[in-house]
Amino acid sequence: MWARCSYRVIAALLIASGVACDDGGVGAQHESRQTVAAAPPNVLFIAVDDLNDWVEPLHGHPDVRTPNIARLASKGITFTNAHASAPVCNSSRISLMTGLDPNTTGVFSNKHYPLREVLPEAETLTRYFMRNGYYVAGFGKIFHRDDNKTEPWDEYFWGAGRPKPASLPGHGVAALPEDIYRYFDWGPVDAPMEEWGEHKISTAAIDFLNRDHDAPFFAAVGFRLPHLPWYAPREFFELYAETDIDLPLAPAGDMEDVPADSRWLDDRSGRAHALIDESGRWHDAVVAYLASVSFVDSQIGRLLDALEASPYADDTIVVLWSDHGFHLGEKERWRKFTLWEPSTRVPLIWSAPGVTKPGTRSGRPVSLLDVYPTLIELARLPGKSGLDGISLVSLMKDPVSALSREAVTTTDESGLAQTVRSDRWRYIRNPDGGEELYDHESDPEEWSNLAELGEHRTIKNSLAKKLDR
Ligand SMILES: [Ca+2]
Structure with missing residues (x-):
């Protein structure tokens, strides 16, 4: 208790x-x-699974349609250089929810699970708000898998449901062996909206927002799409039917200057790329991901509508985040797990009444580790020592303020695969010591590995020091 x-x-x-x-x-x-x-503000905490930078405010894909995420961004601040502390669900979510870096938790992968076995004493963000008088409600996927059922909530709604196409596979699995990933499938589905988990989750959260609350609330709402398989209502596939969709750029030879152990880091997804490309299904897969993103965006829109119509509209902090990014062919990779930009970069968008200014953007490097201390400060709760992130409130007030540090992302079973992202650079150090250095000013796609060039030794060494612990 x-x-x-x-x-x-x-x-x-x-x-x-x-x-x-x-x-x-x-x-x-x-x-x-x-x-x-003044009375503490409420919190609407929106998580989206496997959502990369393909949202309108981040311009990650020119054709994506996310008018509701854009609406949230227009009300507050978008961090355009935000990164997950781990490029994989379990370790990223444990890190965000405990406010602790993977190097502190020792949780580097989905194998270090469940939460209470690996970190019995950790005070999660939700527990912290609960202890400080908040009514804490959960809807959908906040933690990884069964951690949602074992962590305490004042109320919780699981909201399962993803209708399948009439015949399986929808479009994808036929080309991909199961050992790559058994859920690698996609396709439009004709099913009543009420059968979709995303709709159930947002509906339950809307009912919650429509209730009278006599304590400040923390409502955590977690959508499971666009995690594979990309089954979504047909109307969201049709949204892109008339558009000449751009595919991600993956120039031949890009991987030749990548150290062997970095290529090894996610070998399965490298094989997936060859199979998807050879099967001629790359375009369809990109459309399916876009459709899944737009479906979730529509559900976020329902939530924002309900909040705006409620008595809590002017007194509720909204934060939207994703647990990590997602490759759809960039660097000949699919899914996550890597330390390149498509895998680490995430949407991180805030609206905080009285703090954020409409439509602001900050390009300073920030981490999902920063969500916990930022929410504490915005809610004016007692400070908590031992958190690894920093509050972003000063950046909310001054998006180009002097506050500047780097965002670190860690993966691999050992935690020995790491990357650090500064304003301009990405440096990667792989388990066997292989290095990569990319200059985002001239090479935002991370095609040219500069690590071997002597002229960049100083910047490389200074970034490498950020990874020494
Ligand atoms: Ca390259």
């Missing part, structure tokens, strides 16, 4: 004596306040 104190009790105590709720529950002396703070 978690020590809890209701918001109403906190408010009464604040008014009476300047006492706030802390670890010891009601009555613990925390700090004196001269004035009574």
Whole structure:
């Protein structure tokens, strides 16, 4: 059981004596306040699985249609250089939800699971808000797999459901051996909207937003698409039917200057690329991913509509994030797991009433590790020591402020495959010591590995130091 104190009790105590709720529950002396703070803001925390930068605010794909994610961005701030601390679901989500880097958690892959076996003492973001008087509700995929069922919630809704095409495979699996990935399939589906998990999740969250709440709430809403398989309502495939869709650029020979151990890092997805390309299905796969993204965007739109029509519209922080990026042929790769830009870069968009300014953008490197401390500061909760990220509130107020550090991403079973992204550069150090260095000013696609060039030794060494722990 978690020590809890209701918001109403906190408010009464604040008014009476300047006492706030802390670890010891009601009555613990925390700090004196001269004035009574305004009611804490609510939080709408939206997670999307495997969503890369193919959203309108990040311009990751010229044809993608995400008008609702664009609407959220127009109300607040988009971090255009945001990266996951790990390019794989379990370690990324554990890292974001504990506020701890993979090098602190020791969780580098989906094999280090479940959460409570590997990190029995960790205080997750949701537990922290619960302990501080918030009503915490979960909808869909927030943690990896069964961690959603074992972590505490005041209420939780799983919302399963992904209708399949009438005949299987939809379009993809026929070309791909199962050992690459058994869910590598896609196709339009004709099924009632009520059968889709994404619709069930957003509907349950909308019902929640339509209720009267007497405590501040933290509503975590996690969509499972565009994780494979890319089955989506037919209307979202048709959205792209008239468009001449651009495929990702993958020039021949790009991989020749990549060290062998980096190519090895995700060998399966390298084989997937050859098979998809040879089968002539690359275009269809890209459309299926775009359709899945637009379907999720439509559900995010329903959520934003409900929030805007609710009494909580002016007092709710909204944050949208994805657990990592996704390759669709860039660097001859599919899915995630790599340390290149398509795999590490994520949408990270915030609207915080009274803090963010409409339509701002920041290109400073930031990490999903920063979500936990940022939410603490925005909600004006007591600071928490030991978190590995930093609050982004100063960047929200001044998007080009001097606040500058690098975003590190770690993977591999050992944690020995790492990359660091600065304003301009990406440096990668592979488990066998192989290095890559890319200059995003002249090479945003990361085609030319500069690590062997002596003229870049100084910048390379300074970035390598960021990975020494
Ligand atoms: Ca290359």
